Amino acid sequence: MTPAVNLHILAAEFTQLSRSAFFEPAFQEFSAKTAEVILHVLQNAKKYPEEVVRQFQELTWNILQFVSGSRSNDAPHETQYVLRKALKEWVSEDALVSSAALNGFEFFVNLADFWEFVDHVIDGYDVDGYSPLVVRIGSPAAFRHRPVFCVPLFHELGHFVDHNYKISEASVLLNLGPTPDGISAEQWQNLNVQHRMEHFADLFAACYCGQATNQSLFAIAPNHGDSPTHPATDRRMKVVDDFLAGMPNPMVDLLQEALKARKQEPLKVRFVEPSVECFNDVLTCKIGSVEELYGIFLSSWGYLHTQLADRSAPWITLDADASTIEKTVNDLTGKSIRNYEIVERWKNVTSD
Amino acid sequence: MLAAMSPAKDGALGTLKLILQMEAAGQGYSRALEDYLEAVIKQSLQLVEKPEAHAGEALVEALSLALHVRSDDGLRQSLESILKGEVEKAASASAALKSLENRFDARREPTHFSSGVYSAL
Numbered sequence: 001m002t003p004a005v006n007l008h009i010l011a012a013e014f015t016q017l018s019r020s021a022f023f024e025p026a027f028q029e030f031s032a033k034t035a036e037v038i039l040h041v042l043q044n045a046k047k048y049p050e051e052v053v054r055q056f057q058e059l060t061w062n063i064l065q066f067v068s069g070s071r072s073n074d075a076p077h078e079t080q081y082v083l084r085k086a087l088k089e090w091v092s093e094d095a096l097v098s099s100a101a102l103n104g105f106e107f108f109v110n111l112a113d114f115w116e117f118v119d120h121v122i123d124g125y126d127v128d129g130y131s132p133l134v135v136r137i138g139s140p141a142a143f144r145h146r147p148v149f150c151v152p153l154f155h156e157l158g159h160f161v162d163h164n165y166k167i168s169e170a171s172v173l174l175n176l177g178p179t180p181d182g183i184s185a186e187q188w189q190n191l192n193v194q195h196r197m198e199h200f201a202d203l204f205a206a207c208y209c210g211q212a213t214n215q216s217l218f219a220i221a222p223n224h225g226d227s228p229t230h231p232a233t234d235r236r237m238k239v240v241d242d243f244l245a246g247m248p249n250p251m252v253d254l255l256q257e258a259l260k261a262r263k264q265e266p267l268k269v270r271f272v273e274p275s276v277e278c279f280n281d282v283l284t285c286k287i288g289s290v291e292e293l294y295g296i297f298l299s300s301w302g303y304l305h306t307q308l309a310d311r312s313a314p315w316i317t318l319d320a321d322a323s324t325i326e327k328t329v330n331d332l333t334g335k336s337i338r339n340y341e342i343v344e345r346w347k348n349v350t351s352d
Numbered sequence: 353m354l355a356a357m358s359p360a361k362d363g364a365l366g367t368l369k370l371i372l373q374m375e376a377a378g379q380g381y382s383r384a385l386e387d388y389l390e391a392v393i394k395q396s397l398q399l400v401e402k403p404e405a406h407a408g409e410a411l412v413e414a415l416s417l418a419l420h421v422r423s424d425d426g427l428r429q430s431l432e433s434i435l436k437g438e439v440e441k442a443a444s445a446s447a448a449l450k451s452l453e454n455r456f457d458a459r460r461e462p463t464h465f466s467s468g469v470y471s472a473l
Contacts, residue, residue: 049374049379051377055370120384123382163364166412169416174403174407177472186423186424191465193419195473226464226465261403261407
């Protein structure tokens with residue numbers, strides 16, 4: 001199958017998508033523009049080197065997953081709403097957020113800078129300033145209505161921010177200790193990048209979710225040792241502990257220095273824990289600020305684990321099992337976030 | 353998964369590799385891509401020399417490339433000769449591409465390193 005044949009298929013797919021209903025209407029425009037640039041490449045295929053057409057086609061297949069995934073109704077809507085807020089604190093460009101509901105137990109945030117490629121490489125097509133980033137958030141489909149369990153997505157968003165500004169790589173360029181025995185200079189450099197990426201993502205998540213970052217890490221990977229891709233869990237938790245306690249930590253310093261060098265904001269606590277005592281009366285939490293919106297993940301995580309351990313809330317009846325408890329807490333958390341979103345939308349409408 | 357996934361790196365050096373590939377194959381490409389190639393190479397060489405002075409404004413591709421350059425003298429020489437526009441530009445592009453494609457990938461690293469290595473991190 002030649003790239004041209006594939007591009008005809010893709011043009012039809014994106015044209016169809018541009019006429020479909022999306023949860024986020026900006027995807028309609030995205031699909032229409034993507035169909036347009038595909039047609040441009042098809043009509044000017046001879047103008048572009050074969051490798052360009054081939055790579056364009058590969059990237060277009062990739063972006064199709066992002067766009068088609070955003071049509072499904074199985075995303076963790078409340079968590080995505082909060083992640084979008086966090087993302088806007090770091091990325092000024094337009095970012096379209098799509099989702100992937102996964103059957104397995106995994107989380108990811110992927111980036112597609114398709115339009116940057118078009119802008120650079122498809123030079124006969126005028127993007128006319130249109131260059132949105134597309135971010136795809138993957139999480140277990142079973143967690144769709146379980147925001148408390150989506151805390152790892154903040155870690156994944158940290159990877160995205162790191163990737164966007166190359167913080168970990170900049171930190172290694174700025175500071176790298178001498179190569180120890182038993183590893184080549186190249187391996188040493190890249191091992192440092194890999195581990196700093198994980199520390200950065202942990203710290204990023206801790207800025208929004210505090211200790212819930214470590215608690216969710218411990219729940220998922222309690223005894224993981226050092227590996228080429230990841231630092232040991234206990235080392236990761238120590239870095240986050242020090243950061244949250246305001247204690248000196250060389251890893252935190254390295255990453256803060258890199259953020260400064262890349263002209264980005266430092267890592268800092270960005271959340272305030274709202275009280276979720278109201279959950280005792282099966283009432284939602286009235287979130288008063290965006291800091292509390294971030295903080296509810298930590299508050300709810302703490303509340304859930306307290307109730308699982310001591311079952312002190314009045315609504316926990318004798319026959320209530322762990323599943324009832326987690327469902328109730330996740331439900332109250334999701335509704336609390338949604339109420340905040342509705343109020344915000346209402347305020348936006350009335351202020352217009 | 354929290355402990356296993358990172359963002360896709362499709363954009364990191366993809367465009368640079370594509371241009372090098374076209375250069376190596378002797379295919380023509382646009383002036384805009386030529387300028388882009390030159391900017392990324394120039395910035396990466398500057399970053400290796402003085403990262404603190406250039407990290408603020410550098411393109412993300414240049415930052416990634418700089419790390420490769422720092423640990424690979426052969427790559428540095430190939431990129432320098434591309435920048436000089438020397439006659440063997442296609443050969444240099446081919447050599448640079450080969451260097452970039454044979455890099456360390458932690459996800460494919462078969463063995464664990466010693467505890468001494470990890471404790472030095």
